[in-house]
Amino acid sequence: MTQTHVPVIAIHGGAGTISAATTSAEQAQAYHDALKAIVAAAQAMLLKGASALDAACLAVEMLEDCPLFNAGHGAVFTHDETHELDAAVMDGTTLAAGAVAGVCHIRRPVRAARAVLEDGAHVLLAGAGAEVFARERGLEMVEPSFFSTEARRQQLYRVRDTGRVVVDHEGASMAAASPLDEDKKFGTVGAVAFDMHGHLAAATSTGGMTNKRVGRIGDSPLIGAGTYADDRTAAVSCTGSGEMFIRVAAAYDVCARMAYGGATLEAATHAVVQKSLPAIGGSGGLIAVDRHGNLSLAFNSEGMYRGHARGNDAPITAIFA
Numbered sequence: 001m002t003q004t005h006v007p008v009i010a011i012h013g014g015a016g017t018i019s020a021a022t023t024s025a026e027q028a029q030a031y032h033d034a035l036k037a038i039v040a041a042a043q044a045m046l047l048k049g050a051s052a053l054d055a056a057c058l059a060v061e062m063l064e065d066c067p068l069f070n071a072g073h074g075a076v077f078t079h080d081e082t083h084e085l086d087a088a089v090m091d092g093t094t095l096a097a098g099a100v101a102g103v104c105h106i107r108r109p110v111r112a113a114r115a116v117l118e119d120g121a122h123v124l125l126a127g128a129g130a131e132v133f134a135r136e137r138g139l140e141m142v143e144p145s146f147f148s149t150e151a152r153r154q155q156l157y158r159v160r161d162t163g164r165v166v167v168d169h170e171g172a173s174m175a176a177a178s179p180l181d182e183d184k185k186f187g188t189v190g191a192v193a194f195d196m197h198g199h200l201a202a203a204t205s206t207g208g209m210t211n212k213r214v215g216r217i218g219d220s221p222l223i224g225a226g227t228y229a230d231d232r233t234a235a236v237s238c239t240g241s242g243e244m245f246i247r248v249a250a251a252y253d254v255c256a257r258m259a260y261g262g263a264t265l266e267a268a269t270h271a272v273v274q275k276s277l278p279a280i281g282g283s284g285g286l287i288a289v290d291r292h293g294n295l296s297l298a299f300n301s302e303g304m305y306r307g308h309a310r311g312n313d314a315p316i317t318a319i320f321a
């Protein structure tokens with residue numbers, strides 16, 4: 001008989017700055033409710049014996065579909081007023097990984113990433129080729145306008161003239177309902193899971209950053225940067241200023257510190273999020289679970305939408321520190 005473990009799921013809906021607009025208790029509650037429902041769905045799956053990979057993918061799919069988070073519908077605009085979505089998944093047991101980058105017709109990019117993983121021939125497919133692949137796999141395709149919202153368009157207009165990609169200005173908040181300032185929030189979603197069989201998986205999906213140059217690819221779909229999972233150490237999903245996460249190989253660095261230096265999960269995530277990233281101006285955070293089921297939800301921004309559950313325990317959600 002194989003040993004069973006207490007399963008763990010954690011999700012994030014992006015990190016960022018506290019909204020200047022006052023958020024009412026009801027408005028914040030909407031975020032907590034959405035995070036809770038998604039954690040609960042993945043938790044129920046894990047308790048039935050589902051794999052970490054299935055649970056992480058389900059959670060990210062639900063986050064992509066949720067209008068409060070902006071990985072799918074409501075994704076940010078590029079400088080040219082288009083959308084380019086990125087996603088990745090990784091299975092900690094086999095180190096199998098799949099990712100898509102720069103796609104704009106695939107309704108649920110995380111499903112396409114999963115299909116790339118299952119196909120096994122490649123790890124990362126970009127642009128038109130990724131979309132042909134998704135179509136061949138029978139995934140749901142949409143017009144790029146499916147992802148557009150007026151609020152995101154206005155956000156681009158406010159930012160475009162400043163020439164900034166990492167949004168950093170005092171634009172009026174587009175959505176007074178958001179606890180984190182939509183103009184200063186990283187819009188990625190992600191999940192990490194530890195299943196009853198002791199396996200780990202991570203998944204991440206994003207619209208990238210507002211006003212990014214067409215063709216820019218962030219950390220999310222890059223295995224080792226925004227997403228990584230290895231049963232010997234941990235599963236990690238990041239959110240933040242992607243260029244810096246790429247430069248410090250953030251997700252892999254958490255695992256490497258554990259593997260080579262014997263760091264605990266907490267020490268490894270602290271070193272990456274509070275030291276390596278800030279040293280080069282990187283802001284954001286990550287969620288991680290290790291091979292013993294320990295959790296770390298770390299960020300150096302003012303807040304990060306997040307939620308988690310262990311075993312049968314009620315899901316816990318949080319936005320601010």
Ligand code: ASP
Nearest residue numbers: 186187188218239240242
């Ligand atoms: N890390 C993402 C990127 O750079 C942005 C985010 O986290 O929202 O594309």
